[in-house]
Amino acid sequence: MSRRRDILPAAVLVLLLATFLRFHLLGAQSFWNDEGNSARLSERSIALIIEGTASDVHPPLYYLLLHGWRELAGATEFGLRAFSAYAGVLVVAMTAALARQALRTPVGSRIEQKAGLGAYRSVPVIIMAAVLAAVNPALVYYSQETRMYALLALLAVAATWALLNGLQADNHTGRPWGWTVAYTGLVAAGLYTHYFFPAVIVAHGLIVALYWGGTRGMDGRKARRWLTAWIGMVAVAVALYSPWLPIFARQIGGREGAGEKASVFLASAGRWLVAGGTMPVGEANWALWAAVALALVGTIIGRRRAVVALMMLAIPVGAATALGATDPAFFKFLLVSAPFLAVLMGLAWAENVTISRKPWVASLCRGWPVIPGVLTVAVLAGSFLSLGHMYYDPAFARADYRQMAARIEADKHPNAAIVLVAPNQWEAFTYYHREGAPVYPLPRGRPDPEILSAELEQIVASHDRIYALFWGEMQRDPEHVVERWLDAHAFKAAEEWVGDVRFVVYAVARESDLSERMQPEGARFTGLDGEAIVLESFAVGSTPAHPGDVVEVRLIWQAEATPAQPYKVFIHVLDGTGAVVAQRDAEPVGGSRPTTSWGAGELIEDNHGVLLPLDLPAGSYELRLGLYDAFDPQVRLMVEGADSLSLGKLIVER
Secondary structure, eight states: OHHHHHHHHHHHHHHHHHHHHHHTTTTTSOOOHHHHHHHHHTTSOHHHHHHHHTTSSSOSHHHHHHHHHHHHHOSSHHHHHHHHHHHHHHHHHHHHHHHHHHHHSOOSOHHHHHHOOOOOOHHHHHHHHHHHHHTOHHHHHHTTSSSSHHHHHHHHHHHHHHHHHHHHHHHHTSOOHHHHHHHHHHHHHHHTTOTTTHHHHHHHHHHHHHHHHHHTTTSHHHHHHHHHHHHHHHHHHHHHHGGGHHHHHHHOOOOOOOOOOHHHHHHHHHHHHHHTTSSOHHHHHHHHHHHHHHHHHHHHHHGGGGHHHHHHHHHHHHHHHHHTOOSGGGGGGGGGTHHHHHHHHHGGGOOSOOOOOOHHHHHHHHTTTHHHHHHHHHHHHHHHHHHHHHHHOGGGOOOOHHHHHHHHHHHTOTTEEEEEESGGGHHHHHHHOOSSSOEEEOOSSSOOHHHHHHHHHHHHHHOSEEEEEEOOHHHHOTTOHHHHHHHHHSEEEEEEEETTEEEEEEEOOOHHHHHHHOEEEEEEEEOTTOOEEEEEEEEEOOSOBOTTOEEEEEEEEEESSOOSSOEEEEEEEEOTTSOEEEEEEEOTGGGTSOGGGOOTTOEEEEEEEEEOOTTOOSEEEEEEEEEEETTEEEEEOBBTTBSSEEEEEEEEOO
16 A cells, blocks of 8 residues: 555656646647548548548558547547547556556566566656656657557557456466456457557567466466467457458558668667657767666666566567668657657666676666666656757648648639649648638649649649649659649749648749740850850730739740859849849749759740739839859859849839
8 A cells, every 4th residue: 555655646747747748739730641631531431431441551440539539529630639649648657557567477587587586666667667658759749649659559558568467367366357358359459550560469479478488387387378368369359350351461561661771770760769750860869878778777677577678669670670661751650669668768767676696787786776867867858858849849840731721811812723742631731721722632643744744734724823732742753743844834933841841832824925025135144254144035924913913934044055053043023222022032944954954055944933922012113133153142143244134113003
């Protein structure tokens, strides 16, 4: 009873900390692509969810649970993410329970069981394991995401906890049936949650095999019986999963990883498990080494009590390597191992330990708890630094589809279209954009230039403005077919990164209008080294323009010789005082034809658009054109004795 009184206040405080970290700013950020998929899929009926996930890369259980959850909590970002947040809090609670159970159910050799580990005080181990899980950046991050990974981690910890309870019950009371049913159900749920869960089952098999091997000669009959029972439990769980097995067989397979060496992958995966993905690599190394040292101390102190955590840490990492899931995008699969890393580090806090007569081990223990204290502070410092990046650093923010949809709505363009590259942005974007400009997800399959060109021609023929959202082009459009076509046939007016999505605004000009307005020029832009680029002709879109419009500018360039330097084109809109009120800076042809690729005498058709601010006052403005060194914007090419060329007046009306 005294131990329970000792641990209860500390456990409550740890769970309150875990709850705060997981619910802090929970709804602040927009859904990103995969979250949008979860949100839109959970809107469907149960039958349609099952049908949809049959062709998805994940099984249906999480989406079915989210479908029911949204009826209780609503469909806001906060409401839908709260399901993962609560699962994340339960992960911390189960980590504490697992640490307690690991101390009671040793797994190891027959010799170690005879020698024993001496007297343990379990409270520090349990509390420190829970604290390290509560602040683990990877666990917190995925507790704030509308995806299945917090649930996956919870099922991995809960199934392992049920397994250890069953082992202990069979060894002491002979009545493990309740734990048998619980374990079977949790394994089946894990299989229906994520295709990576078999790695957890493999680790469990090794744990049971080691337990059986370590108890021979002591209670071998019960150990063999439990090994047989475990095989039966897994068989029942697989039978419950059998309706989904054909889909599993179709979906599972090697992933296209980054091709790193094993040592590079292990270091990257280790940094992710310790500091998550919201900490720059250079800043994470010291936290990684502190965690490695703390886990090593926990392994030395825990010995056979550390076997469970070691298996649950090593097997999933090995499975990821074997499957080729070594790209950072797949590190989230390793969330099943994060709670066990916390348990392993928590074992370093075991007190009153008698583990060995070896002098070096005894010497290590004399400094207790200074060594684990220093290492734990270092790990916690790294965790809080990473959490600070996660909450407040825009560099680590999710793609803000909410902002992009609001931007398009605020423009209120009467004839706009939205092109999504790649198509799997559709769910996240249409969560926020339910009506208004039509949405075209491209490419719909493998990017065929002929098919895409025909589709884009139809879009451009029907709309005057195109909003393009580029994400994941290297997977869906590696040749940049969509962007190259738009750059050549429309006028890129604005381009910015919103998280990892590139938000681009294009204007569409009628070809006949610009062709009739082309003016010969012949101005020579010369650099300090004497190389010259000639503006053969240009055209500016029709005026008057209005605030929020895109002014189209078509330029025809010709280089006397291939330029040695890449130059950027700038177009400025100047008011009566000479102040810049709007501008467009970009390499030629949307960046696809840098000046260093121009052949001598080659004519380069270069379209640009200048987006006028919505609050731009009516009046007369001047358009000026220039070129500058792409590596040094202060170095401009000279033209007619100035650093820019006037393209005429621009009239703006409200």
